[in-house]
Amino acid sequence: MTAQIIDGKAFAASIREKVAGHVARLREDHGLKPGLAVVLVGEDPASQVYVRSKGKMTLEVAMASFEHRLPAETSEADLLALVETLNGDPEVHGILVQLPLPPHLNSDLVINAIDPAKDVDGFHISNVGLLGTGQKAMVPCTPLGCLMMLRAQLGSLSGLEAVVVGRSNIVGKPMAMLLLGDSCTVTMAHSRTRDLADVVRRADIVVVAVGRTEMVRGDWIKAGATVIDVGMNRVPGEGGKTRLVGDVDFESASARAGAITPVPGGVGPMTIACLLANTVTACCRANGIAEPEGLTV
């Protein structure tokens, strides 16, 4: 079997187009302009790239973009004061603090200082609790993007066996909650799971977010399974350059899977598209306007 490639880049473009339509309607019908504030502390090169993309794409869908770049040595008190200001700013509907933060800053403390209604990352403890109890939450962008791709690929997920490899707060745990919400039978596995290959082999859906280069091999994949690779690992490439590879060995896995996301061009682009979608959702909720269909779960 040769897997169908799930084109996250094209899917993300279609979501951004939908978001742009909703932004136009919010302006025409309600005089509203959704605004997203992104806070970057320090100069981590990858974070700088992501924050630049977020700002550019926010403007492309005609939302307001507020970028705050702070020096690496910013104190926790100063960062918390900025979050407080953004919480009170009526032009800001979504707040995102780019992770990772420099080690002297407590990211849990900072994230939990964000107004949960503006927490477009869905990382605030209130949103985690709402998602975990099946209530209306802000849903973390990467797992939201994965769920959208799975639904588009498979239709109903009800009753399917799903294995999530990786237990991070940003991807693994919320992904498991979302799959449970869609009535999958969910197993959470991780790098210390015994007989991991056998656990993965029983899955109709495999989501891998474990941060280990090409750890999941083709012979771990059940024939016809849908494989979502969230991994983003930089490895040496040709001519002294680096290249990006996932947590799944793409070549061998695509020989067995029914469908698979590539890296790059799979899950990554969905993350920013879902961030824009969450900002529209937050703006609607803040103003008592019915939320557009299809932008969240």
Ligand SMILES: Nc1nc2c(c(=O)[nH]1)N[C@@H](CN(C=O)c1ccc(C(=O)N[C@@H](CCC(=O)O)C(=O)O)cc1)CN2
């Ligand atoms: N506050 C947050 N911090 C971080 C998040 C997050 O969701 N919220 N996620 C990641 C980084 N991230 C967005 O912030 C992100 C990662 C990757 C991509 C992406 O489009 N990747 C491309 C490849 C890009 C490249 O070549 O480097 C792809 O996979 O095709 C977008 C956003 C950590 N921090």
